[in-house]
Amino acid sequence: MEQTMRWYGPKDPVTLSDIRQAGATGIVTALHEIPNGEIWSVEEIQKRKGLIEDAGLRWSVVESVPVHEFIKRRSGNFQELIENYKKTIINLASEDINIICYNFMPILDWIRTELDHELPNGARTLNFEMKALAAFDCFILRRKGAMESYPPGIIKKAESYYANLDTKGIEKLKRTILDNLPGAEVGYTLDEFQQALDNYQNIDRAILERNLHLFLNEVLPVAEENNAFMAIHPDDPPYPILGLPRIMSTTADIGRILSENNSPNNGITFCTGSLGVRKDNDLVQIVKDYGDHIHFVHLRSTKRDEEGNFYEACHLEGDVPMYKVVKELLQLQEKRKKQLPMRPDHGQQILNDLSSKTNPGYPGIGRLKGLAELRGLMHGILNQNN
Template sequence: MESKIIKTMRWYGDTDVLSLTDLKQAGVSGIVTALHHIPVGEVWSIEEIRKTQQKIENLGMKWEVVESLPVHENIKKKAGNYKQLITNYIESLKNLASLYIKVITYNFMPILDWVRTDHHFKNTEGAEVLKYDPIKFRVFDLFLLKRPNAKNDYSEAQFLEAEEKYNSSSKEELKILSKSVMLGLPGSTVDFTEQDLLHQLEGYSEITDDDLRENLIYFLSEICPAVEDLGIKMAIHPDDPPFSVLGLPRVVSKASDLEYIFKNVASKANGLSYCTGSLGAQPDNDLIEIFKTHKERVYFLHLRNVSKKEDGVFMESDHLTGDVPMKKIMQLILEHTNSCKRSIPMRPDHGYLHSLEKEKPYYAGYSFIGRLKGLAELTGLELGLNKE
């Protein structure tokens, strides 16, 4: 079988530790990026899009996927100037389409783009990986952030467990925990502050899962007519982690969430960024069934693996080993892409931070060697399955 998987890597623009030349030498043909320097909600002009596109094309690569065209919080809350912000969003889509950039990833997670409690947890080989520990997260929520009424979200046993962990932690450990949770948005060099986070949380105090879900449907219903005309494919990224944090609503975490989104906005322009790590961190998700059910709507692939524990802890594992059945998933992807003769961009999502690179200021999860290792493993798996 001839592969239809387009191998890409994420690039954070001119402020990235890695240059486009570095990525070119890694053998990727496509770049996944965004205009991180443009404030959320403002229009991406043709001129600004073209500047980034030309940098990529001058090295013989292609800007395959936008990750992400961020959705403003007012749209998620359906508040304030949300109608103007949707108009701006559509204008950005038009400008991207005019330059033939037509796969757009976005998410609908309130405030925080993703959350981990540890950015430098050492695995058994000594490499540093991303990890989520629910006890440590409760320590942050209850005793560091001190979110109002946070105690109501936890059982008495969970509170006492977190209190014990807080009392036994050093000031340095607590400082690292706080910094890890309040990491800035991808592409940003500015982290959240406790005051800013608490202020933003107030804006979601009256918004339930049902409210956020309906706001997502409204947003998609507003943009999809233009998206269809432009030939664009929207690829929503699942929640990460795929459950509520800080009392915030979650609406793209489970298979039932995806069913609801695609049922209520039937347009084929309304699609999925199939992230095996984010979906795989939710024990109830059957990744095989999710792909089989929604494969026609999968427009972007994030392939990574996680290891989960019964206590709710999960962490990054090797791309081919962990709780995600990567071999079976890759087989399904190859069967689908070859049978329908269409290509899907893929990137190895996240990667270990190896000791050789631990002093480099990478954005968490985006080391070079770790991602190259993942790309090599996934490519080897793909070639082996094709040979079979």
């Protein structure tokens, strides 16, 4: 697979030189400075592409072209925003950048409740705890209906968790959930977030599914005409949160999205971390069943429990059967005669990462370790009979 790393542009503390030294050949990035819904001009795309190529790398995948909330809700000037999205696809394709990762998660992109969870070996990692989310939802945000959204056992744990938070701890939990995370384009105050939730009060799962279908109805013909491939990212975490519907969490969701908009240019970002949080998602079977529609691969592993809690494990540990998954992906790649772009998704903070400024989940050394492990795994699989 093509080895890539995510880069957040010129302000990313992990530089293009760092990424090249890690052994990657491709870059996954976006024009994060352009507000959601605006057209990415050819000039701005060329400028970013030039920086990448001057560093000896190539812009392999766009992650992401954000889908505006008005499009997800089909409100406001959503039709104008869809037209802008089409123009961005055309402009990217004109520069031979033709894999576009996106998601259809309402309001929040991926969410965690702790960004610096310390492991026994001293490394730090991203962590999600249901009791912490419930504490935020029920006792900080105080969302209407929040108490009915969680099992009684979780509510009891959330009460105890919240009772032990001081003012600093409450503020840290708020900021962890509401502030910009890499990939998200906006942050919220508590009041702004409640208003954003209120905007979705009449949008259930069925309506959000329909809105995605209608969005793809419009953008896929443009993608087909321009040899561009849309790759939807799974929900993270892959279950409803804060009263918001989720529509890309399970194997059945993948099947629905691909069948309702049947096109070779309609596909998925196969994220083993997001999908692997659910025990009922058979990752190897997903590759077997939907491999022709996998346009981009995120390899990471999580360690989950029965309550829905999980943390980011090392890439070859956790609950993801990484050997079996990578072996199946390599067989898929051979069958398709087309190299799949892959990146090590997320990474633990280790060594100098612990004292360096990094984007949450995207430290330099932790991801280098993950890429090296995955590279070694691929090498072993490909050469096991030699």
